Amino acid sequence: MVQCCPKYLQEKGCSVRHVLTLIGALLICFCVDGCTYNIGILISFWSSYFNKDTFVLSWIGSIQMFFSYCLGPLTGFLINRFGITPVAITGAIIAAMGHFISGMHGGMITLYICFGALAGAGYGLLYMTAIVAITTGFDELRPIAMGIMACGSGIGASIHSIFYPLIESKVTWKGLCIATAGLLLQACVFGCLLGLALPKKPPQQSSSQVQHNPASSFFSLDSHALGILGSGYLSPPNEPTTSAAPMSSQLNLKATLETPKMQHIMGSLGSFTYLVEVEKIAQQIGLFGKGMPLHRNASFLVFLAAVFIQAMGSYSPVILLFDILLAEGLTPKAAASAAALVGISSAVARLAFGTVATFRWVNKTHLLAALMMTGGAINITVFFFHQERFLQFYACVIGICLGGVTVIHPLVLADLVQRERLTDAMGWEIMSAGMGYCLSTPLATLVSLQLGDIHISYIVSGVLMLLGGNLVELARWSHRTISEADINRLRRRLEGAAR
Numbered sequence: 001m002v003q004c005c006p007k008y009l010q011e012k013g014c015s016v017r018h019v020l021t022l023i024g025a026l027l028i029c030f031c032v033d034g035c036t037y038n039i040g041i042l043i044s045f046w047s048s049y050f051n052k053d054t055f056v057l058s059w060i061g062s063i064q065m066f067f068s069y070c071l072g073p074l075t076g077f078l079i080n081r082f083g084i085t086p087v088a089i090t091g092a093i094i095a096a097m098g099h100f101i102s103g104m105h106g107g108m109i110t111l112y113i114c115f116g117a118l119a120g121a122g123y124g125l126l127y128m129t130a131i132v133a134i135t136t137g138f139d140e141l142r143p144i145a146m147g148i149m150a151c152g153s154g155i156g157a158s159i160h161s162i163f164y165p166l167i168e169s170k171v172t173w174k175g176l177c178i179a180t181a182g183l184l185l186q187a188c189v190f191g192c193l194l195g196l197a198l199p200k201k202p203p204q205q206s207s208s209q210v211q212h213n214p215a216s217s218f219f220s221l222d223s224h225a226l227g228i229l230g231s232g233y234l235s236p237p238n239e240p241t242t243s244a245a246p247m248s249s250q251l252n253l254k255a256t257l258e259t260p261k262m263q264h265i266m267g268s269l270g271s272f273t274y275l276v277e278v279e280k281i282a283q284q285i286g287l288f289g290k291g292m293p294l295h296r297n298a299s300f301l302v303f304l305a306a307v308f309i310q311a312m313g314s315y316s317p318v319i320l321l322f323d324i325l326l327a328e329g330l331t332p333k334a335a336a337s338a339a340a341l342v343g344i345s346s347a348v349a350r351l352a353f354g355t356v357a358t359f360r361w362v363n364k365t366h367l368l369a370a371l372m373m374t375g376g377a378i379n380i381t382v383f384f385f386h387q388e389r390f391l392q393f394y395a396c397v398i399g400i401c402l403g404g405v406t407v408i409h410p411l412v413l414a415d416l417v418q419r420e421r422l423t424d425a426m427g428w429e430i431m432s433a434g435m436g437y438c439l440s441t442p443l444a445t446l447v448s449l450q451l452g453d454i455h456i457s458y459i460v461s462g463v464l465m466l467l468g469g470n471l472v473e474l475a476r477w478s479h480r481t482i483s484e485a486d487i488n489r490l491r492r493r494l495e496g497a498a499r
Helices: 004-011 016-036 039-050 054-069 072-082 084-104 108-137 142-185 187-197 207-212 223-229 259-269 271-284 298-327 332-356 364-381 388-416 419-451 456-478 484-498
Strands: none
Touching: 016 054, 016 084, 016 108, 016 142, 016 187, 039 054, 039 142, 039 298, 039 332, 054 108, 054 298, 054 419, 072 084, 072 108, 072 419, 084 108, 084 142, 084 187, 108 142, 108 187, 108 388, 108 419, 142 187, 142 332, 142 388, 298 332, 298 364, 298 388, 298 419, 298 456, 332 364, 332 388, 364 388, 364 456, 388 419, 388 456, 419 456
């Protein structure tokens, strides 16, 4: 079994370079999300140090999340322009500078500018490069690779939540910021691993070779000029025989693209005629090359709205959990240990759901919607049950839901847009999430201060997550795929060409 594992990975296109890239992405998520998801602990330290209420201090975390996620389109442009590794190294240096300056000159203005904006911008560069490296570097093993990468977030969140109070008790929160800066500098090394498994561009035929053999000029077209034939989304059978393997596709071509069901036609026409007809249908509905522009892709726009609303409801419950545990009479150390359950369960869930998503029978859209709705429901129950035991159970459940959402939503996005537009789409999707995260904690603290009960904010968060889950289902419903009518039209075209 162990001896067959390397062979299986090699058959799936996974090499040593892919493994190193995955390790680098996992460690980047460990550093970035370990810091961002434990800012609630720092807010409690700042509240006693500056004698300020949590609403004022929560904007520091919101600014950090805004710059972490809302620079997604800019980060996508930088990745396309300079490459993944330079952007990742730059992000690590910027994030480390933000933490170091905050620790050396710890004032309110410094925290807003350096800890919020500067460190957040560095986080955004690091996080975006890690996601793009995995989504573009892996194909068949992408779901489980996303799950393994996302485990770093859960592990980092749990370990940071345990060590933050311990380090703060020894060197104060300023020393904690300086120590975090040293950790983030290690991400420069991790960023060097991200560019090892990028997909290679197909070799281009020189113009002299084309002129030497004019008859081959049609077949030497650029891959993008061939639309779906050269986009990499379809893998045509090598020979028009009855032994041809089923074609793999990310376009939901249903049974039409399963070659054995078309052998009575394919046997005499060959692969090229088959794909030419598929090309015509795909061209009619904008599914080739770069496909439909993102601003005209209705399912993508609905999905962006779902991500924004879900993020606005999912971030604040985790941040405020530490304060709720303290209000229940727990010591800071015990509260940090209970909050660590979110990270632990999230890490396990990310690996588990990443593995489950590799099976073809799993509907990733339904799974994502179910996780969002479950998270919304468990958030609402906190208003009614907020004893210590239940809050520990809540930490496990919400960690599972958020971990699953983190892994599944990039996979759902990859099914809604073409690979050529995936980097840009990922940038806009991360920006939408950042806007939601930015508003999440201030909205929750404002509701808590106005109504005098922090538990009411969990009802608002739950309703937002339920709405996000419904919008995910709407995005799936509005996603345009090849229909049964297109399948029948393809069959008629091929039968007509066979006569």
